[in-house]
Amino acid sequence: MALHTETPSRASGPQPEQAQDRRGALIQTEALASLLAAIVGERGVLARPSELSAYSSDGLPGYRLRPRLAVFPHTTQQLVDVVRLLARKQCPFVARGAGTGLSAGALARGDAVVVGLNRLNRIISIDPLNRLAVVEPGAVNVTLSRAAGAYGLHYAPDPSSQTACTIGGNVAENSGGPHCLKYGVTLNHVVALKVILPSGEITTLGNADGEAEGYDLLGAFVGSEGCFGIALEVTVRLTPNPQGVRTLLADFTSIDAGARATSAIIAAGILPAALEMMDGPTIRAVEASIYAAGYPADASAVLLIELDGMDEGLDADVQRVEAHCLAAGARTVRIAANEEERTRLWQGRKKAFGAMGRIAPDLVVQDAVIPRTRLPDVLREIAAIAELRQIQVCNVFHAGDGNLHPNIGYDSRNPDESRRVGLAMRDIMQACIDAGGTITGEHGVGLDKLEYMPKIFSPESLAAQCALRDAFDPERRANPGKVVPVHSCREWVGA
Amino acid sequence: MGGRVSTVRVQERVREHVARGAPVRIVGRGGWLDGGRPVDDFEPLSLADDRAIVEYVAGDLTLTARAGTTLSDIAAATGAEGQWLALDPFGSRNGTLGATIATGSAGPLAHAFGTPRDTVLGLEVVTGGGEIVRAGGRVVKNVAGFDLTRLFTGAWGTLAVITEATVRLRARPERDETVALLVPADGALGDWLARLRILPFTPLALEMVNSPLSATLGLEPAALLLARLGGNDDAVRAQRQLLGALGDMRDVPASVWSTLATAEPNGASVARVSAPPSRLHAIWPVLSRIDAGSLAHATVGRGVVRSICAPSDDGNGQRWLAAIGTCEGTHIFERLPARAWRTIPCRVDDPISRAVRTAFDPARILNRGILGEVA
Amino acid sequence: MSEPVAVPACAIPGTPLANATAGIMACVHCGFCLQACPTYLALGDENDSPRGRIFLMRSLAEGDLALDDPSVHTHIDRCLGCRACETACPSGVPYGALLEATRATLAQVVKPPLRARLILALFARRGLMRAVVAAARALRATGIPRLLARLPGDLGFAFAMLASSASPLSRARYRSRGTGARGSVSLLRGCVMEGLFAAANRATERTLVANDYTMVPAPNQHCCGALHAHAGDLEGARTLARRNIAAFEAAGAELVVTNAAGCGALLKEYGHLLADDDAWSARAAAFSARARDVSELLAAAGPRVGAPISYRVTYDAPCHLQHAQRVHAEPLVVLDAIPGLERVALVDSDQCCGSAGIYNLLEPALSAAVLAPKIAHIEVTGATLVVTGNPGCLMQIGAALCRAGVPARTVHPVELLDASYAAAARSGR
Numbered sequence A: 001m002a003l004h005t006e007t008p009s010r011a012s013g014p015q016p017e018q019a020q021d022r023r024g025a026l027i028q029t030e031a032l033a034s035l036l037a038a039i040v041g042e043r044g045v046l047a048r049p050s051e052l053s054a055y056s057s058d059g060l061p062g063y064r065l066r067p068r069l070a071v072f073p074h075t076t077q078q079l080v081d082v083v084r085l086l087a088r089k090q091c092p093f094v095a096r097g098a099g100t101g102l103s104a105g106a107l108a109r110g111d112a113v114v115v116g117l118n119r120l121n122r123i124i125s126i127d128p129l130n131r132l133a134v135v136e137p138g139a140v141n142v143t144l145s146r147a148a149g150a151y152g153l154h155y156a157p158d159p160s161s162q163t164a165c166t167i168g169g170n171v172a173e174n175s176g177g178p179h180c181l182k183y184g185v186t187l188n189h190v191v192a193l194k195v196i197l198p199s200g201e202i203t204t205l206g207n208a209d210g211e212a213e214g215y216d217l218l219g220a221f222v223g224s225e226g227c228f229g230i231a232l233e234v235t236v237r238l239t240p241n242p243q244g245v246r247t248l249l250a251d252f253t254s255i256d257a258g259a260r261a262t263s264a265i266i267a268a269g270i271l272p273a274a275l276e277m278m279d280g281p282t283i284r285a286v287e288a289s290i291y292a293a294g295y296p297a298d299a300s301a302v303l304l305i306e307l308d309g310m311d312e313g314l315d316a317d318v319q320r321v322e323a324h325c326l327a328a329g330a331r332t333v334r335i336a337a338n339e340e341e342r343t344r345l346w347q348g349r350k351k352a353f354g355a356m357g358r359i360a361p362d363l364v365v366q367d368a369v370i371p372r373t374r375l376p377d378v379l380r381e382i383a384a385i386a387e388l389r390q391i392q393v394c395n396v397f398h399a400g401d402g403n404l405h406p407n408i409g410y411d412s413r414n415p416d417e418s419r420r421v422g423l424a425m426r427d428i429m430q431a432c433i434d435a436g437g438t439i440t441g442e443h444g445v446g447l448d449k450l451e452y453m454p455k456i457f458s459p460e461s462l463a464a465q466c467a468l469r470d471a472f473d474p475e476r477r478a479n480p481g482k483v484v485p486v487h488s489c490r491e492w493v494g495a
Numbered sequence B: 001m002g003g004r005v006s007t008v009r010v011q012e013r014v015r016e017h018v019a020r021g022a023p024v025r026i027v028g029r030g031g032w033l034d035g036g037r038p039v040d041d042f043e044p045l046s047l048a049d050d051r052a053i054v055e056y057v058a059g060d061l062t063l064t065a066r067a068g069t070t071l072s073d074i075a076a077a078t079g080a081e082g083q084w085l086a087l088d089p090f091g092s093r094n095g096t097l098g099a100t101i102a103t104g105s106a107g108p109l110a111h112a113f114g115t116p117r118d119t120v121l122g123l124e125v126v127t128g129g130g131e132i133v134r135a136g137g138r139v140v141k142n143v144a145g146f147d148l149t150r151l152f153t154g155a156w157g158t159l160a161v162i163t164e165a166t167v168r169l170r171a172r173p174e175r176d177e178t179v180a181l182l183v184p185a186d187g188a189l190g191d192w193l194a195r196l197r198i199l200p201f202t203p204l205a206l207e208m209v210n211s212p213l214s215a216t217l218g219l220e221p222a223a224l225l226l227a228r229l230g231g232n233d234d235a236v237r238a239q240r241q242l243l244g245a246l247g248d249m250r251d252v253p254a255s256v257w258s259t260l261a262t263a264e265p266n267g268a269s270v271a272r273v274s275a276p277p278s279r280l281h282a283i284w285p286v287l288s289r290i291d292a293g294s295l296a297h298a299t300v301g302r303g304v305v306r307s308i309c310a311p312s313d314d315g316n317g318q319r320w321l322a323a324i325g326t327c328e329g330t331h332i333f334e335r336l337p338a339r340a341w342r343t344i345p346c347r348v349d350d351p352i353s354r355a356v357r358t359a360f361d362p363a364r365i366l367n368r369g370i371l372g373e374v375a
Numbered sequence C: 001m002s003e004p005v006a007v008p009a010c011a012i013p014g015t016p017l018a019n020a021t022a023g024i025m026a027c028v029h030c031g032f033c034l035q036a037c038p039t040y041l042a043l044g045d046e047n048d049s050p051r052g053r054i055f056l057m058r059s060l061a062e063g064d065l066a067l068d069d070p071s072v073h074t075h076i077d078r079c080l081g082c083r084a085c086e087t088a089c090p091s092g093v094p095y096g097a098l099l100e101a102t103r104a105t106l107a108q109v110v111k112p113p114l115r116a117r118l119i120l121a122l123f124a125r126r127g128l129m130r131a132v133v134a135a136a137r138a139l140r141a142t143g144i145p146r147l148l149a150r151l152p153g154d155l156g157f158a159f160a161m162l163a164s165s166a167s168p169l170s171r172a173r174y175r176s177r178g179t180g181a182r183g184s185v186s187l188l189r190g191c192v193m194e195g196l197f198a199a200a201n202r203a204t205e206r207t208l209v210a211n212d213y214t215m216v217p218a219p220n221q222h223c224c225g226a227l228h229a230h231a232g233d234l235e236g237a238r239t240l241a242r243r244n245i246a247a248f249e250a251a252g253a254e255l256v257v258t259n260a261a262g263c264g265a266l267l268k269e270y271g272h273l274l275a276d277d278d279a280w281s282a283r284a285a286a287f288s289a290r291a292r293d294v295s296e297l298l299a300a301a302g303p304r305v306g307a308p309i310s311y312r313v314t315y316d317a318p319c320h321l322q323h324a325q326r327v328h329a330e331p332l333v334v335l336d337a338i339p340g341l342e343r344v345a346l347v348d349s350d351q352c353c354g355s356a357g358i359y360n361l362l363e364p365a366l367s368a369a370v371l372a373p374k375i376a377h378i379e380v381t382g383a384t385l386v387v388t389g390n391p392g393c394l395m396q397i398g399a400a401l402c403r404a405g406v407p408a409r410t411v412h413p414v415e416l417l418d419a420s421y422a423a424a425a426r427s428g429r
Ligand SMILES: Cc1cc2nc3c(=O)[nH]c(=O)nc-3n(C[C@H](O)[C@H](O)[C@H](O)COP(=O)(O)OP(=O)(O)OC[C@H]3O[C@@H](n4cnc5c(N)ncnc54)[C@H](O)[C@@H]3O)c2cc1C
Pocket: A058, A059, A094, A095, A096, A097, A098, A099, A100, A101, A102, A105, A106, A117, A137, A138, A158, A159, A160, A161, A164, A165, A166, A167, A168, A169, A170, A171, A172, A173, A174, A175, A176, A177, A178, A225, A226, A227, A229, A230, A231, A232, A353, A354, A442, A443, A479, C029, C030, C031
C-alpha cells in the first residue's frame, strides 16, 4: 500500500486545502497535549508519532495522514470541554468513530487533532412505546439493534460494517446498507441530534417529541461528514422486526442476466427489503473466507434478495421475484430454509469487502449510484474498462438502489498496475456520471472523491455547499479540507 | 448546468429584485397563499407556467419535473405506469410540486411514506443571491456533498426559489382499499391506539377523524379511524382481519381521501399539535372536541393532530387557540388570522438559521416574513 | 487510489516478522476485528486492537518504527493472543502467526521481562516443574489458599487461582469399559493439567475408553511449548516440539489428544512451527494432523450418554479452542450427553477471560479489566458450574468467582461427563 504520510495520495485532481494555514500552530503541540490531558487524563491523549500512526487511516488505507494529536474523551462533558479548548486554541479537529469510513474522511492532517469518540458508546435510553432510542455517538451500530431486540425492534440502517462502525459515523456519512432499499438510509431514521458546534456551542437539531419546524438543519447535519460539528447524542427511530422474512439466492451465469433481473424486479414495483448483487470473483473470495456462505462457486453473479413483512402476502411476492429471476436467466433460485442459513447468506455478503483482502494486497472501492434501468449497460461498460486496463474488478453492491461498489484489487508495489487502476477508477466514475449517476451513495466524499465533485456540481453549487458549512463552522475547523474542493468553488455572494 | 430558459428567467427576476431590494412572493398556483405568516410588501414571482415533466423513466421510479407542475399532472403521468408520487398534502391536487416541497407539506400517506424530505432526491433552485444551484441528483441514494436538498425542502421559499425537483416514486399497490373503524371512548383510547401501533403491518395511511369531520366527509357522524390498506390480495385480506379485531369495521370509498384533503373551509385557522405517539390519547380528546364544529384529524403513527377552526366572529378563535395552548407538544401553525401570528414564536431565529438565511438570501427578498424571522 | 510509490524493501530482513509480511498485507483495514478484541474493548485505543497492532507490525517491517520503540512493545505486550480477531477477520489474516513472529522479532532486541523468562524456564524443565506443581498441590491440600484467596492484589489472586484448581466434583470411582474400536490415543498430560487438574486427566482417559478409544501411554512427553511460542521464544518452543513429536511417535498411537485448549492449539501448529526445519517439517506436519482436542474425539464418538446429574451450568469457550482451533460445537455435544444439566447461555462466551497463558501474571491490571465483564455475565446466568476446557481459564475464572463471592465454580467438560458416567455405573446401568 502506498506510503504517503502528510499529503494524501491522490494522483491528480484538486488537492484538499493544504495545511498551509496551520492555525492550530498557535499553540505548541506539547502544551496542547497537556491541556487536553488535564481534561481526559494522561491515558486519554496520544502524542507519540508511533502511536498516532494507527489513526493515520480509516477503512481506505491507501491514504495516510498522521494527526497532530489524538484525544479520547470518556464522557460527554469531557468531549464538550475538549471541543471548547480546541475552539479557544483555534485548533482544527477531526471526529473519529470506528475508522471504518471508506472515503478517508476521518483522517486528520498534521495540524489537526483527532477526537476519538469510540469510548462514548452508551445506549442512553430506549423507548419501546414510541420506538426511539438515544445513544452516544460511539455506540456501535449492531449493539443498538441487539439492545432493541429485547423489544422486538431493530435499528434499520445496516451498513455492512455494522459490527464495527459507530452511530456517530453513520450520521456523519448518512450511511446506508442492504436493507435501506426498503427502509431508507440514516437520514430517514434520525429524529434529533444534540451537537456541539466547532465554536463549542451546544445545540439540538430536529425534534424527538414531535414534528420539526424551521429549516431542516438536522437533515443538513446528517451526511455532513464531520464538517459541521460533532454529534453528542443521537435520537433514532427503531423499526419493528418484520413478522416474516424470506431470503432468496438467485444464481446467474452472467452479470448481465443478474442486472436485468434487478431492473425487472424494481420496474415491476416490488419493493424487497434488500436486493444485493455479487459477481463471480467476489463469490469466490467469500467462499474462501471464514464467512463462506455456500454461494455457488461457479456462478458469474448471484442476487441476494430479501422480502419481509406480514407472513400473508409474502409468498406471492416471493413467487413474482422468483419468476423475474428465472425469466432473466437464473440457473436456480434458492430460499433460505431457516434463520441459520439466512444468517450465513448475509454474513457472506456483509463480509465480502473484507474477504477481498485475500485477492490482492491493496484494495480500492467506489460507491457510484446510477439509475436502476442503466445497471446492465453500466456493468457491461465496467467490464470493458477492466478489460481495457487489464485489471480485476469485483462487484458487490446494493443493486436495488443502483448503488455500485466496484472493488479493484491490486498491488501498490507494482507502479504500472497502480497507474492502470487509477485510470480505470476514473473511467468507471465517468461512465457512472454519464449514465446520470452520482459519485457516492453512502461512503461520502471525504478526501477520496474530492476530485469528482466538480464533475457533478457547478462552481456555484459547490460554493452554496460551502456557504451551508460556514453557517455551522465559519472557521472551517471541523474536518478541514474534506467534501468540497474549495478551489473549484465560486466566490459566494452572501459570504 | 442550470441553463434552462425558465430557470434563467427566474434568476434574472431575482437578481433584479436584489438590485432593487424589493421583496418577492414566490407563487405556485396560488392555492395556499394564506399558509404561513403574512408576507407584506411584495411582488409575486409565479412559477405556475413552468409546468413540465422533464424526465420520467418508469423503471427507475424517479421523476423530474419543473416546479410549476401540479400534483395531478404527476399523478396522471405516473398513474399510467402503475406508479405514484406518495405525497398527498392537504388542499387541491392542483397544488404545484415546487410549493409542496417548499412548504414540506404532507398528508395522511406520510404515515407510510414520510414527508417531502424523505421523497425529494434533488432540486434545482435560484438562491436569494441570484445563483442557480443544483442540489442532490436524480438517483435514489446520494451523499455527494452537503445536503442542500434537505435545507431547501420545507424552507418556505426563504432561501431559494425551487425551479425543478426530482422525486422518488413508488409502485401503486395491487390493492388499495379503505376501511373505517369506530374510535372507542376516551378511556379506552390509549390501549386501543397502543394495539394499533403494534400491528405487524404498515397501512398506507392511518388517520383518525373527529365526528364533525366524519360528517363533512359524508360518513356517519362519529369519531372514526380511516385505514388505507395496500398490498397484494393475501396481504390486504390479512390486514383486514387484524384490523377487524380492533372494532366495528366497514368499507369506505377511496374518494374519502381527496374529500379529506379539501375538507377545511376557506379562511380557517389550522394548527398541528404533535407529540410522541404514545401521548396521542391525551391530546386527541382535547383537540377533537374544542367546539361543536371544529374539525380534527390525527396521523396515528406520527402522533400529529391537525386541528381546524372554521372562521367565525363569535370569538371561537380565542377558545381554539386556548385549547391548543393546553396541549403539551409541539405546536405548528399553518394558517391563522394575521393578528394571531404575533404571539407565535419564530423557529428560525437561532444563530445557525440566521446564518443560513444570510448566506442564501442576503437581501432578505424571498418570502420575507413568512417564517416570522426578524429582518 | 494511490500514486505509485516505491515501497522500501523490508527494513528488517531475516527476522521472523520479515517472513510474515504476506499475512500483514492481507489486512484490508476494514475494522471488523475491533469489537472482537478484548483489549480494544477494555482500553478503547486502536493501538490495542488487532488492526492497530497489525499496523504497528507493518510499520516495523517497513522501517517506519524501530524495533526498540517502546510503544510498539507496550501494545504488542498487551495482546492476549486470544485470536478472537482471527475468527472475525474476513480476509484471513493469520494473526496468531503474526503475533508470534512479532514477539520473536522484538525479543531479539528487548528481552521479555524477568518474570516471563523465569516462568518459561520453569516450564521448559520437566523435573523442576513437577516439583513446583507438587508443592502447589500440597499447599492447595492444606486449604490455606482458599483462606488467603480474598487477600487484595496479585498475591490474593494467585492463591485464589490455586484454590480454584481443585475439582468441584466429588471423585468419580468407576471402571470404564469400551471396545477400543475407535482407535488408539495418547494423552498429552500437560504440565498444569497433570499437576493441578489430574482429575480432569483421569476423567479424559476414562471417558475416552468408555467411548471405545484405547489409551496408549506416551512416557517421554514434555511441556507443549505454547507459552514459549506465545512469548516469542520460538526456539524454546521448537525444542519442546521436537521432543514431543519423538515421544508420541515412539508411543505409536494413531491420535494425540489433549484436554487443554492452549496446548492443543500449539500441537496443531507444530507443522507450522517447524516448517523451515528440513529434518522435522514432515514429522511435525504429520504430528499436527493427528492432534485432537478431547471434545473432538468424544463428539465424533457420539458420545455415549451417562446418567442424570443435576447442575445449572454455563459454557465458556476457551479462546484457544474457539478461535485458534475453531472447535465450537464439540464441547456442547459433550454436554448434550449429560442428562439432567440445566444449560444457560453465557453472553459473549466467545470472549477471552484474560487468562491467556501467563498474561494474567504479566499484565494483571488489563487482565482484570478483560475478566470483569466475563464474571458479570456469569453471575447473571445463575449457574453453579462454569464449564470450560483449558487450565488457564479454569483458574482465572475460578479465582475471580471466588474473590467476587459468586457462588459458582469452574469445571472441565470432560469431568462433568465423567461424573455422569460414574453416576451411571453406580446405578448399575
Ligand atoms: C467492510 C466495510 C463495509 C462497509 N459497508 C458500508 C455500507 O454497507 N454502507 C455504508 O453506508 N457504509 C459502509 N461502509 C463505510 C463505513 O462503515 C461507514 O461510512 C460508517 O458510517 C463509518 O462509521 P465510523 O464510525 O467508522 O466512522 P469513521 O470512519 O470513524 O468516520 C467517518 C466520518 O464521520 C465523522 N464522524 C464520526 N463520528 C462523528 C460524530 N459523532 N459527529 C460528527 N462526525 C463524526 C468523521 O469525522 C469522518 O468524517 C463500510 C466500510 C467497510 C470497511
